[in-house]
Amino acid sequence: MLNNKKYYEDQYPASLAAKHFVFALIWTFGASLDDQSKPRFNEFLIGLITLDWGMTSGGDNDDNEIDIKKDNQQDGVGGKNKTTSNQTNYKAASQFLTSEAFMQLLVSITFPRGASVFDVIINESNNQWERWASRVPVYKYDPQQPYEEIVVQTQDTVATTTLLNMLIKSHTNILITGTTGTGKTIVVNDFLHIPDIQDKSLFFQINFSAQTSAKGTQEVLEGRLTHRRSNLIGPPVGKQGIVFVDDLNTPTPEIYFAQPPIELLRQCIDQKGIYDRKKLTFIHLTETVFVAACGPPGGGRHEITQRLTRLFHTIGMPQVGTSAMTQIFSAIITGFLTNQKPALPQTVQELAKPLVDATVFLYNKACTTFLPTPSKSHYTFNLRDASSLVSGVLHASPGCYQIPLILVKLWSHEGCRVFRDRLIDDTDRNLFDCVLMGVLNKYYIRPEPDE
Structure with missing residues (x-):
């Protein structure tokens, strides 16, 4: 969202910065929540933004300042500088929270009446909130299009597609989760077939199953990506590689619960490469992001190690209402x-x-x-x-x-x-x-x- 150079110049107002921060907060902490938790998160965040904070009461602030002093006294003589720094920071923060500028920021990021925090996005032309629904394109029926390829955009799919575009531009790996039938695969494939994405990227899909092996996954990666040098693979120069891994959590765990295909992906993302199986040399992977989709564990799907999920930005696809x-x-x-x-x-x-x-x-x-x-x-x-x-x-x-x-x-x-x-x-x-x-x-x- 901040790729525009104007945001690094004087014309980046505090009110817009506050909106960008809140939007990032929503789709970082709130994006991975399920349908039951999102209303609670919405209520919490709106209450946090519109909270009175008790700014007109000085008693609470004084008590907090005393507590901070007591805690800092435990640092002894060597902690004098730390104590002074904490007190200075606290006073500065307290003064800002009671200032007119902060109150104006709270007013500037107020959401439209009746809108959930998940219903809005920032309109970059006027720097105001607008509903995702206003960006849903009108569907035009094509008699020649097979039924299986029809995609009717909704508010949720538009939001997910927009986030995919933002995150991929920032070279972030993405994990899309949701129950069966929420349209995870359809939304990702529809996004990857946007003409602008096709022109600027090399993308391909790997479908995981119970029989998927690490060797087979590595062969697909090495076969579809370009060997720039003997120890470097990636997309063609000038393009971005996008690897879509569907049904990520279906490979069958081994006797000690390891899932080799998933560990291979973790190595690609975490260590930026893989090992050549014949020469045993390390092959670096460059300019490539991974987009994965999976359903909840159960029915042939397994738990995914957090060593892998920590490397992804997780987006939960909501149930279709x-x-x-x-x-x-x-x-x-x-x-x-x-x-x-x-x-x-x-x-x-x-x-x-x-x-x-x-x-x-x-x-x-x-x-x-x-x-x-x-x-x-x-x-x-x-x-x-x-x-x-x-x-x-x-x-x-x-x-x-x-x-x-x-x-x-x-x-x-x-x-x-x-x-x-x-x-x-x-x-x-x-x-x-x-x-x-x-x-x-x-x-x-x-x-x-x-x-």
Whole structure:
């Protein structure tokens, strides 16, 4: 964010510096938090910024000064200089906290009304807060684009993409975490395929699995990067290397819990190179950053050593909420139904909103109704399941989109295939049938077949 040279000159006001500090604070300490912890962090930080600090009361300051003197007295004669320095620093800080300039700084970094600290970014043109939502591009449906490649930007994906761009420019390694279905891989790949990033970088992807070995990982690194000298590898001169490691925590640990592929990555990042397996000489790695993605431990995923995670800036991808899910599927389904040639009947196009609302409601209902138990451990649903339902609806034969009732039946069929087929007993299946009927009665007006 501070790459602009103007920030090192006289036109860098204190109010903007304070905003930059708060923004960095949010996305350093708050970026790695899960969905349950972010509201608490938001409340804490806003309370910290708007806190009265007890500045009008001198008693607390005097007590603190006495405590500092008592602590410093333990330093003895040799600590006189330290005592004087601490007292001087404390008085300077105390005077600043009670000054009008500090109060003006607190006012200058006040967030927009009703906004979370995670909802805003600094607009560099006017140095004011603006919401991430204002930067979300309008999605334009492309009939020729495969469904699997569609990316509808939301506030969370725009925030993550912006942070990726900032961190990679500063040569920082990034670890993106989040539960299955939050779009970690899609967001990173979409970012890496931005034309400007493609022109300025050499990037490639390594997919880890339970069978991944350190040797295979090293061969990919040495094969894709350029050998500038016998002991130096990196991207072509003038470009930045970006290595995307997906499913970082899937390699199977050895008997003593070591994961060789992960230790190899740690060596690349921490020691800036790897050893030649034949000559046993050290090969230096230059101008290359690593972007990794992983889910929480469990189901074939393992704990990652902190010796590696300490080298990354961690960003937690939030769960896709109801509003974001509605935004995504509305763009896709509405674009699909309104861009068919020949044009579909108006009564079919009007089903776009009911289809989206019903899909989101059915997904949320399945998540809260059919919970995993030891005998039903596979009762776990994520955004991929809702996406599979929509994908099935959009890949039917053209005749299914001519009559509203047939389209509704198609949606019901795909919902059963995605959710009902996962249920293992008649009790759950009957309950799902009741849920499905409720959804149909709530969101669809049963249309009569066209004559």
